[in-house]
Amino acid sequence: MTFCWDDVAVLLSHLDAEAKGQAVDGDGAEVEARRLMKLYPGMAGLLAPIAERHARRQAA
Numbered sequence: 001m002t003f004c005w006d007d008v009a010v011l012l013s014h015l016d017a018e019a020k021g022q023a024v025d026g027d028g029a030e031v032e033a034r035r036l037m038k039l040y041p042g043m044a045g046l047l048a049p050i051a052e053r054h055a056r057r058q059a060a
Helices: 005-019 026-039 041-059
Strands: none
Touching: 005 026, 026 041
């Protein structure tokens, strides 16, 4: 499968907002990270911590 930047656009927008200190839809970021892990299993090591971080924030 070929990587497509359009697939990660939503997650990147969440991460960009987070980096700027703006409000982030944590549920949305977690869902996107998990969706991308299914699309790109080789990126799970990078995406899993993002999904887990947002899951913990939502649980708090």
